[in-house]
Each structure stands twice: as structure tokens, then as C-alpha cells.
Amino acid sequence: MQSINTHLKILIFIMVSLGLLVTGYQIWVLEIPIREDETDDIWSLDAKVDFRATPGVPVKAQLFIPPLNQEYVTLNESFISNNYGVSVNQLNGNRRVTWSARRASGTQSLYYRLVLTKRYGAEPIESRPPAARQPIALDGPEQVAADALINPIRQHSADIETFISETIRRVNDITDDNVRLLLDGQPTPLNKARVIDLLLSNARIPLELVHTIRLEPSTNQEPELWLRSHNGERWLYFHPETGQQGIPDNRLVWWTGNLPLLQLEGGRAGTVSFTINNSEMNALRLAKMTTEASPSALLEYSLYGLPLQAQQVYQVMIMIPIGVLVILVLRNLIGIQTLGTFTPVLIALAFRETQVGWGIVLFTLITALGLSLRSYLEHLKLQMLPRLSIVLTFVVIIIAVISLFSHKLGIERALSVSLFPMVILTMTIERLSITWEERGGGHSFKVALGTLIAATLSHLLMTIPELTYFVFTFPGVLLVLVGFMLAMGRYRGYRLTELMRFKALTKQG
Amino acid sequence: MLFWKTWKALSEAGVMGINRRNADYVLKYNKRHLYPVVDDKILTKERAIAAQINVPDLYGIIDTEKDIGKFTQLVENHKDFVIKPAQGAGGDGILVIGDRYEGRYRTVSGKIISLEEIEHHISNILSGLYSLGGHRDRVLIEYRVKPDPIFKSISYEGVPDIRIIVLLGYPVMAMLRLPTRQSNGKANLHQGAIGVGVDLTTGITLKGTWLNNKISKHPDTANEVAGVQLPDWDGFMRLATSCYELSGLGYIGVDLVLDERKGPLILELNARPGLNIQIANDAGLTHRCHAVERHVAELKKAGRTETVEERMAFSQQHFGKPVFLSADEAPVEEPPVEPDTPAPDA
Numbered sequence: 001m002q003s004i005n006t007h008l009k010i011l012i013f014i015m016v017s018l019g020l021l022v023t024g025y026q027i028w029v030l031e032i033p034i035r036e037d038e039t040d041d042i043w044s045l046d047a048k049v050d051f052r053a054t055p056g057v058p059v060k061a062q063l064f065i066p067p068l069n070q071e072y073v074t075l076n077e078s079f080i081s082n083n084y085g086v087s088v089n090q091l092n093g094n095r096r097v098t099w100s101a102r103r104a105s106g107t108q109s110l111y112y113r114l115v116l117t118k119r120y121g122a123e124p125i126e127s128r129p130p131a132a133r134q135p136i137a138l139d140g141p142e143q144v145a146a147d148a149l150i151n152p153i154r155q156h157s158a159d160i161e162t163f164i165s166e167t168i169r170r171v172n173d174i175t176d177d178n179v180r181l182l183l184d185g186q187p188t189p190l191n192k193a194r195v196i197d198l199l200l201s202n203a204r205i206p207l208e209l210v211h212t213i214r215l216e217p218s219t220n221q222e223p224e225l226w227l228r229s230h231n232g233e234r235w236l237y238f239h240p241e242t243g244q245q246g247i248p249d250n251r252l253v254w255w256t257g258n259l260p261l262l263q264l265e266g267g268r269a270g271t272v273s274f275t276i277n278n279s280e281m282n283a284l285r286l287a288k289m290t291t292e293a294s295p296s297a298l299l300e301y302s303l304y305g306l307p308l309q310a311q312q313v314y315q316v317m318i319m320i321p322i323g324v325l326v327i328l329v330l331r332n333l334i335g336i337q338t339l340g341t342f343t344p345v346l347i348a349l350a351f352r353e354t355q356v357g358w359g360i361v362l363f364t365l366i367t368a369l370g371l372s373l374r375s376y377l378e379h380l381k382l383q384m385l386p387r388l389s390i391v392l393t394f395v396v397i398i399i400a401v402i403s404l405f406s407h408k409l410g411i412e413r414a415l416s417v418s419l420f421p422m423v424i425l426t427m428t429i430e431r432l433s434i435t436w437e438e439r440g441g442g443h444s445f446k447v448a449l450g451t452l453i454a455a456t457l458s459h460l461l462m463t464i465p466e467l468t469y470f471v472f473t474f475p476g477v478l479l480v481l482v483g484f485m486l487a488m489g490r491y492r493g494y495r496l497t498e499l500m501r502f503k504a505l506t507k508q509g
Numbered sequence: 510m511l512f513w514k515t516w517k518a519l520s521e522a523g524v525m526g527i528n529r530r531n532a533d534y535v536l537k538y539n540k541r542h543l544y545p546v547v548d549d550k551i552l553t554k555e556r557a558i559a560a561q562i563n564v565p566d567l568y569g570i571i572d573t574e575k576d577i578g579k580f581t582q583l584v585e586n587h588k589d590f591v592i593k594p595a596q597g598a599g600g601d602g603i604l605v606i607g608d609r610y611e612g613r614y615r616t617v618s619g620k621i622i623s624l625e626e627i628e629h630h631i632s633n634i635l636s637g638l639y640s641l642g643g644h645r646d647r648v649l650i651e652y653r654v655k656p657d658p659i660f661k662s663i664s665y666e667g668v669p670d671i672r673i674i675v676l677l678g679y680p681v682m683a684m685l686r687l688p689t690r691q692s693n694g695k696a697n698l699h700q701g702a703i704g705v706g707v708d709l710t711t712g713i714t715l716k717g718t719w720l721n722n723k724i725s726k727h728p729d730t731a732n733e734v735a736g737v738q739l740p741d742w743d744g745f746m747r748l749a750t751s752c753y754e755l756s757g758l759g760y761i762g763v764d765l766v767l768d769e770r771k772g773p774l775i776l777e778l779n780a781r782p783g784l785n786i787q788i789a790n791d792a793g794l795t796h797r798c799h800a801v802e803r804h805v806a807e808l809k810k811a812g813r814t815e816t817v818e819e820r821m822a823f824s825q826q827h828f829g830k831p832v833f834l835s836a837d838e839a840p841v842e843e844p845p846v847e848p849d850t851p852a853p854d855a
Contacts, residue, residue, distance in 0.1 A: 332528055385636065440700065492529040499515045502526075504723045504788050506518040 008490060012483045019479030026474050036469040039280040040117055042075065043215050045252075046277075047112040049262060051270035053104040059084075059266040061099045064211075064255035065112055068095070072116040072252065080111035094255045108267065116252075136201045145178035150202055160205055160231045161245075164196075168227075168243040171195050189225045193240045196227060206230055209258055210237070212251040213274060221274040223254055223261060303472055315472050316352070321481050322471065323348050323458035328488055330457070335495030336450040339431050344451050347428065348459035350421035356459055360452060362402070363425065367448060370395050370429040371436065391433060392426045399425070523793030525784060530760075534798065538677065538759025539780050546756050547778040551595045551649055553756075560755050562748060563774045565591075565766075566652040574635060577628050583650055591654075592631065594639040595647040602639030604630055605653060617653075618666070618694070654774065657767045659740060663687055663705075665729040667694030671707065671745055671765045671773075674782050674794070677805050678753030678817075680746055680824045681797040683707040684786040685714055685739070690729050698785050703727065705734045706790030710829035712742025718788035744773040746825065750817045752778060762786075797828055 026032045033040075053059050065088070068074055079086045084099040099110050138146055149170055157163040171179055171192050182195045193209055200207045211223040226247055227238045237247035255261065264270040303314055323345040330336045338344050351359040373394050377387050399422055428451070436444040461467065471477055494502075519526075546552050557564045568590055569583035584590050584606075592604040604627070607617040614622050631648050633639070640646040660669045667688030674682045684704045688694045691701030698704050703724065706715035714737040717724050727734055739745065749763040752775065762782025766774050787794055804823060808814060815823070 335527075443699070490532055492526070492532050494516060494519060494524075494526040495528060496512065498526045499512055499519065501721050502519055502524050502784075502788065503515060504718070504721065505522055505524050505791065505793070506515055507723070 005490075008486060012486045015479045015486065016483035019476045019481075019483065022476030022479070023474040026476070032473055034470065035466060041215075041278050041280060042115060042117050043072075043252075044277045044279070045114045045116070045213065046275040048273050048275070049099075049108075049110040049112075049270065050273070051108055051264055051267040053106060053108050053267045055105045056103065057266035059099075059101045059104045059108070060264075061108075061110060061267065061270065062263040063097050063099075063110075063112060063272065064259070064261050065095050065097050066114065066213075066252055066254050067093065072118055074114065074116050076113070076115040078111075078113045080113065084110065092257055094257065096255075104266075133201055133204060133206055136198055138198070142182060145181045146199055146202055148178050149176075149182075150199055153199070154203070160229060161236055163203060163205060164200065164207075164227070164229055164236065164238055165243050165245065167196055167199050168238055168240060171199070172241055172243070189240050193225055193227060196240060200229070208256050210247075210256050211254045211261065212247070213254050213276065215250040215252055215276065215278070217276055217278055219273070219275045221276060223274070224251070226251070228256075303475065311472075315468055316349070318471050318475060318478070319462040319468055320345060320349075321478055322467065323462050325481055325485065326458035326461055327454050328485060330450075330454050332488055332491060333495060335497030336454060337447050338454045339428065339435065339447050339451045343424075343428060343431060344454035345458055346424045347451065347455035348462060350424045351455065351459040352463065353421055356456060359421075359459075360456060362421075363428075363452060363455075365402070366395060366398050366425055367429055367432065369398050371432060371444075374429075374433045374436070375441075388430055388433065391429060395426045395429055396422070519793075523796035523799075524787055525794040525798070527784065529795065530781075530784060534676065534760040535781055539761075540757070543757045544780055547758065547761065547780045549595050549647075550593060550597075550777055551647055553775075553778055554649070554651075556755050557775055560751065562751055562755060563771065565654055565768075565771075565774050565776070568650040568652065570595075571631055571635070571648040571650070574632060577631050577635075580628065580631065580650075581624065587652075589653040591651050592627070592634075593649040593651065594634040595649050596640040596644065597634075597646070598639075602630075602634055607653070654766045654776075655769045657740065657769045659737070659767070660687070662732045663727045663730060663734050663737065665689050665694065665727070667692075667696060668766055670696045670776060671739070671767070672704075672779075672782065672786060673745065673749035673763045673765065674786060675749050675753055675761050675763055676798050676801045677759050678750055678815075678820050679801045679804070680709060680749050680821070681801060681828060682786050682790055682792070682794060683709055683745075683749075684789045687717075687727060687734070689719075689727070698783065703734070704785055704789035706786075706792075707739065707742075708829055709746070710825045712739040712745070713737065714739065715790060718785055721785065721788060723788065723791065740767065741772050743821070746821050747817060748773050748775055750821050750824075754817075800827060 027034060047063065047065075049061055049063055051061065061084075079097060079099075081099050083104070084101045087098050087100075089096055089098065097112060149167075153163060153166045153170060157166045170176065171183075173179060174183070174187055179195070182198065183191055197207050197209070206229055208228050210226040210228050212226055213221060213223055225240055227240050228235050228247075229238070230236070236245065238245055262270050262272050303311060303318070306314065324341070327338060327341055327344050331338060331341075347359075347363065354362060370391055374387070374391050377390060382390075432444050432448055435447055439447075546556060551567075551570060554564050554567055558567075568587060569579070571577060571580065571583075588609060589605075589607050592606070594602040597603065605617045606614045606627075608615040610621055613624070614627060616622065634646055634648045637644050637646050654668050656664070656668045663669075664687045669685060669687045672684045672686060673680050683706070685707050686696040686698060687703050687705060688696050689701055689703060693700065696702050698718075701720065703717045703719040705717035707713070708715060714735055717727075717734045719728060725733060725735060745765055745767075748765060752761060752763045753759070756778055758778070758780055760780075760782075762779040764776040764779065766776050768774055784794070801824075
């Protein structure tokens with residue numbers, strides 16, 4: 001007995017932890033939404049390139065576009081241009097699109113559109129740390145100014161991180177003469193970044209310029225400049241003006257390096273304007289889209305991989321264990337008597353088709369009529385099988401009559417008593433009459449009432465849409481249910497109704 | 510909370526609930542494949558006869574429609590007899606014939622019925638009208654038990670029977686079931702019969718239960734049910750104890766009757782005995798069952814088994830009322846004094 005108990009405990013543990021593990025994996029690793037109506041942001045980024053083409057000269061416009069190895073999933077990417085050839089190539093870890101045309105004239109507009117979403121993105125692939133660098137050579141006064149800045153910075157810093165912060169702080173102090181000299185009177189972020197780069201190169205600290213786009217609905221957004229450096233372990237991001245460390249979540253890296261966003265040959269007055277829009281999309285639909293877009297088998301092996309019709313059937317079927325659980329709790333913990341274990345669940349399923357209120361009315365009416373016929377037939381001393389056959393035939397007639405009457409009265413609902421509920425009803429009446437014969441009318445009334453309560457409860461629970469979605473999406477919870485049921489199999493405590501039944505035993509005397 | 514208080518009180522009193530009965534006793538000690546022995550009264554009877562255990566005499570078995578014609582032949586030499594479905598439950602379908610009257614039959618309740626009616630009844634039994642789940646059944650015709658007159662004062666019609674719960678061959682609790690007007694003369698607690706606890710040591714009745722309440726008087730005869738000495742109590746105990754070997758089931762309810770001529774007889778066995786016996790005895794089953802299980806475990810360690818007599822003695826020594834394991838002397842005491850009487854000395 002002891003070994004069986006340990007066995008059982010281990011089994012429960014395995015079931016519960018396996019179920020939780022699978023569900024947890026789906027929720028936290030695959031990031032499948034917990035609620036059906038959960039939505040995700042979808043960002044659509046438009047970059048519009050305008051320029052005036054120089055007549056008679058081949059046109060070549062090169063625009064940086066975001067690398068795809070980020071923590072976003074690209075849903076769609078398109079290049080829109082008339083009469084231009086398009087090619088995308090890699091350049092120093094960046095991606096660049098090249099539009100080219102033999103000849104063009106007048107104002108030209110080229111579009112680049114990227115649609116992406118954050119959820120379901122893979123971990124971004126870290127780019128390799130840059131190699132150690134040589135100091136950028138400077139002449140006379142600038143070298144002196146740089147040295148004058150670097151020495152106190154070095155004294156006020158402990159490592160690469162603090163060195164960079166300190167440098168950014170000093171470069172943004174425009175009252176400093178040395179800084180003014182190096183900036184050459186142009187305090188733009190880009191120029192500041194150049195000076196910071198210059199100073200850091202003297203300290204042999206690598207630095208990269210990162211041009212980012214904020215993911216928020218806006219038009220005419222300018223790319224925001226960030227600096228990043230590698231401390232040997234990871235990339236550190238800094239804002240070149242505020243010195244703020246760490247890049248906010250909503251920044252999308254567009255390109256890195258010193259090169260300008262747009263390079264134009266055979267054209268002039270080139271401008272790039274960004275328009276960013278966001279829309280919401282059902283997270284689950286999105287998940288399916290990303291599964292199609294990427295090779296990851298995110299939902300491939302879930303029930304969503306089934307054909308749609310099969311999915312609908314399974315959405316009903318997978319809730320049956322929940323209904324059974326209700327019956328188990330009602331019977332073994334509360335102590336309500338029901339007609340067998342599965343019958344209440346079947347009635348609950350039948351309620352799906354008739355609606356619960358109507359279902360209860362029909363169930364009560366038909367069962368009462370069927371049973372009263374049965375007790376009448378008892379006087380005739382008929383044998384069991386013929387008597388049951390009569391009852392069942394009568395039930396079919398009752399159902400037909402009810403359907404007919406309610407149709408004439410304009411209540412269409414009763415017509416919904418289709419084949420499935422009818423079979424269940426007749427079966428219930430058969431079983432109830434057997435109970436009546438074995439245990440008497442009072443008992444069978446109690447059982448019928450218990451069955452009705454159990455069926456209603458499990459129907460209500462089985463049709464909660466959130467629960468259906470959850471169990472259907474995370475079938476692992478069924479294993480947790482099995483664990484609970486296993487534990488219930490060894491439950492030895494009293495049932496709630498037994499506390500009433502044995503109440504006399506608590507009184508003394 | 511109210512429920513919690515009741516729960517604790519019950520659990521302290523060792524009252525057994527259905528869940529515990531099923532998990533710890535029925536499922537643990539009763540092998541499924543042995544159920545037919547107790548579900549089919551004919552099988553039970555055959556086993557009992559083979560083991561020389563007293564049962565009502567078997568007059569005949571009818572198992573096909575064709576054999577219904579043999580009925581008159583089977584009961585030819587008997588003035589009174591009982592017709593029973595072999596797999597009936599709750600006493601349904603039992604026809605008790607007490608006498609003959611002008612070629613017809615008279616039931617014990619005085620109703621005159623014809624041979625055709627009896628044959629129709631037999632046919633109903635065969636078609637499974639009274640069997641669990643409506644399976645085809647067999648008909649048993651046997652000796653009619655005449656209850657000992659001792660029960661006259663505390664019983665209404667019918668035959669009172671005695672239910673003894675036997676765990677691993679050790680009787681743990683006993684109850685006398687008395688038919689009432691409400692139960693239509695049937696000794697079935699669900700149908701309104703009363704259950705009266707019986708002291709295992711002496712065979713003297715205790716107070717009773719009726720519809721889950723404690724009672725002390727029979728509702729129909731208004732006579733006190735407590736304090737009646739059941740005759741040949743050791744005979745009852747011996748029969749019940751030996752049912753363990755007979756059935757092989759570890760947790761059974763044995764139903765016995767007392768015939769005025771033949772003494773204690775076994776009527777039937779039950780593999781899922783009800784729990785109301787606890788109310789009748791005003792005592793819980795759990796502690797007694799644990800005591801038996803401990804005792805059996807000790808015996809197993811010592812590598813020996815006990816005979817029917819030894820097991821009977823163990824039970825009678827330990828499960829008298831009150832349930833003190835030390836009570837060696839016969840606990841023939843006054844029932845507990847009302848708590849609010851000061852009573853320095855009775």
C-alpha cells in the first residue's frame with residue numbers, strides 16, 4: 001500500500017508539473033496570448049525619399065533600411081518605385097536598398113515600407129564586438145584640446161561605461177573652450193557624436209553611431225542618434241546629448257555608422273521623411289501570421305494546426321474534462337447524487353444546442369412525462385424491455401409534439417431539440433426509470449435533481465469562452481486536471497452532505 | 510465555521526464517510542472479480558452450503574421461461590416459501606407466500622394470488638425487472654424464515670434481520686434492522702426501516718436510527734428498542750465471521766436472520782455495506798477498522814492467522830460498547846446518564 005501511495009504521489013507530481021511546464025512554456029517562451037481578445041501593436045513604417053533628378057544622368061539612390069535580425073518580426077516589407085531597379089545589399093552590418101534608373105527627370109518619390117511587430121520576435125542576434133581601434137590623428141590645437149579633455153575624464157572614470165558617460169557630459173558642456181574648439185561652432189548631435197568619437201578613439205574605446213527610429217505614431221520623424229560601445233561583454237547605449245544610458249524599448253535601429261541615411265547620385269535636394277503608424281491586431285491571428293512568415297513551428301503543433309472544422313469540434317470536446325471535473329467535485333466533495341458520471345456531462349453538452357434555460361424546462365418536462373408514463377405502465381405489469389420501449393417511443397412523440405406546438409406558437413427555440421439532445425434525453429429517462437425501480441421514486445427524484453444541477457453547472461462552466469480558449473490553446477492544463485483527479489481518487493474526507501447525514505453522531509447521549 | 514466543527518467532531522468520533530469506505534476498504538479489500546459471489550444470491554447460497562454455513566433451504570432454481578412450468582412441482586411439498594430474484598437489490602421483487610388457499614396462494618400480508626400471477630412475477634424476474642442494470646436474472650425459491658417471537662414487540666410485520674460488518678474476518682459492528690409500516694415490512698433502512706445497534710460482546714440491543722436520526726422507540730409499536738437480548742448471539746457472530754472465508758471479500762456486510770426453529774441463518778452478503786450502522790450504534794467505524802487492521806498487521810508479522818473462534822473473541826473483546834480497548838469485563842452497564850442530572854451516586 002505504501003509503495004502504491006508513493007507511486008501515486010509521483011504520478012500526480014509528474015502530471016501537474018508536466019502540465020504546468022507545457023503551459024508555462026507556451027505562455028512565457030512562445031508568448032501565446034492568455035486571452036483570446038489580447039491584441040498586439042503592429043507598426044508600419046514608411047520612409048519616403050524625395051529628390052530632383054538631374055536630367056540626362058543615371059540616377060542611383062541608396063537608402064539604409066533596418067537590419068532584420070532585431071527583436072521584431074517583419075510581417076511585410078515593400079519597395080515602391082516607378083521605373084527603378086531595386087536591389088538590397090549588406091554593408092558593414094547594415095542593409096541598404098539601391099534604387100537605380102538610367103534616366104529620370106523632375107521630382108522623384110521612392111517609398112520603402114516595413115510592417116513589423118514585437119511579439120514572437122526571436123532573440124536579437126548580437127553583432128560582434130568591434131576590434132580595438134587606432135587613435136584618430138589630429139593636428140596641433142585640436143590635439144591639445146583633446147588631451148586637455150581626456151586627462152580629467154580619465155581621472156573621473158573607472159571603466160569604459162563611466163568613461164563614456166563622462167565624455168558625453170563634458171562634450172555637452174559648450175562653455176568649455178576645448179569643447180568649443182573641437183565642435184567648431186556646430187553643436188548638432190551629429191557633430192557632438194563626432195567629437196565624442198574622436199575623444200574616445202584617443203582612449204582606444206570603440207564607438208559606433210546608431211541611428212534609430214521611435215516606434216510611435218508620428219509623421220516627419222527625424223532619426224534619433226545614439227552611441228553604442230562594447231565593454232567586452234555587451235553593447236552599451238548612450239544618448240549623445242543627455243548622456244542617458246540604455247536605449248528605450250521602443251527604438252528601432254535603422255542603421256549604424258557614420259554614413260548618411262541617403263546617398264544620391266544623379267539627383268539633388270534629396271530628403272527622407274518617415275511616417276510611422278500603428279494598428280492593433282488580434283494577437284492570435286498575428287501569431288498565425290508570423291508562423292506563416294517565419295519557419296518557427298510556433299502554433300504548428302498545437303490544436304490550431306487542425307482544419308477549422310475539426311477545431312470547432314475539439315473546442316467542444318476539450319471542455320468535457322472540465323465538465324467531468326465538476327461532476328467529480330459535486331459527487332465526491334459535495335455529495336450530490338447524479339445519474340452516473342457521464343450522463344450529466346452529456347446533458348450539459350445537449351444544453352449547448354437548446355440553451356440552458358430552455359434545456360432545463362425541456363428536460364424537466366419530458367422526463368416528468370416519461371416517468372409518469374412509466375409509473376402508469378407499472379400497473380399493467382409489463383416486462384421490462386417492452387415497457388422501456390414504450391417509454392422511449394413516447395418520449396419521441398412528446399418531443400415531436402413540443403416541437404410542433406412551439407413552432408405553431410412561434411417559439412423557434414424548441415425546434416432546436418435535435419437528434420443529439422433527444423438521444424441523451426431518452427437515455428436519461430431509461431436510466432432514471434431503472435433507478436426508480438431499484439431505489440424508489442424519492443431517490444430517483446433526488447438523483448434527477450442532482451443530475452440537473454450538475455449538468456447546469458458543468459454547462460455553464462464549459463461554455464465560458466475565456467476558459468474554452470484557454471484550455472484549447474493550452475491543452476497542458478488537462479494534465480493538471482488529471483493530477484487533481486488522481487488526488488481525488490484517494491480523497492478520504494467527508495462529503496458535505498455526509499456532515500448533515502451523520503449530524504446525529506456529533507450530539508451526545 | 511459550522512461545517513468545520515461538524516467535520517472535526519465526526520472525524521474525532523471516527524465516523525467513516527463514503528469516500529473513506531470506498532478508498533480504504535471496499536476498493537482495497539474487495540476484489541472486483543469476487544463480486545458475483547455476493548451479487549448473485551444463488552452463488553452465495555451454493556458457497557455457503559459447501560462451507561456448511563447455515564442458510565435457508567433452497568427449494569429450487571428457475572432460470573428459463575420454459576422452466577416456469579416446473580414451479581408447482583418445486584413447491585409441492587412446502588406450504589410456505591419465498592420467491593426471490595437472484596440479483597435483486599433492496600429487497601425488491603421478493604414474494605413471500607405464507608399459506609395455500611383453495612388452490613391459490615396467500616402472501617404473508619394476506620393477499621390471495623393465483624398461480625398465473627406468480628408465474629407472471631417469475632417471468633418478470635427472469636427478464637431482469639428487479640436485477641441491477643436490467644440483466645437477465647434467475648429465480649430462487651427457498652425456505653420462508655419465521656422470525657423468532659422475540660422480535661414481536663419491536664417489529665412491524667416482515668422479518669427483522671441483523672447486519673454485521675466484517676472486516677478481514679473480524680466483525681466490527683452490528684445492527685438489527687426492524688421493518689416499519691413505512692418500509693412496508695421490508696428491513697431496508699433506505700425505505701424507512703429502523704436500525705438498532707447491537708453490542709458485539711453481549712448481543713444486547715442499543716438505541717436506534719430512523720431516517721438518519723437517533724431514536725429509542727419503535728415508531729409503530731412504541732416499545733423501547735434498547736436492552737433486548739438477541740438469542741444465540743455467538744451463533745450470529747460465528748456465522749458472520751466465517752463469511753470471510755466463504756466470500757474472500759475483506760469488507761462485507763453480512764445479513765442474517767433468526768429463524769424460530771433453525772436459529773441464525775445467512776440471508777445475503779453485501780460488498781458495499783451502508784454507513785448508517787454508525788448512527789444506530791452511535792459509534793464510528795474508522796477506529797474499529799483501524800484496530801482490526803493493526804491486529805492483522807501484527808499477526809502477519811508474527812506469521813500466523815487466526816481461526817474463526819479467535820477472530821470472534823478478538824472482536825467481542827474489543828468492540829463492545831463503550832469502545833474502550835481495555836474493557837475486559839462485560840460492559841453491561843446502564844446507558845449513559847443524562848448529562849444535566851447532578852447524580853452524585855445513581
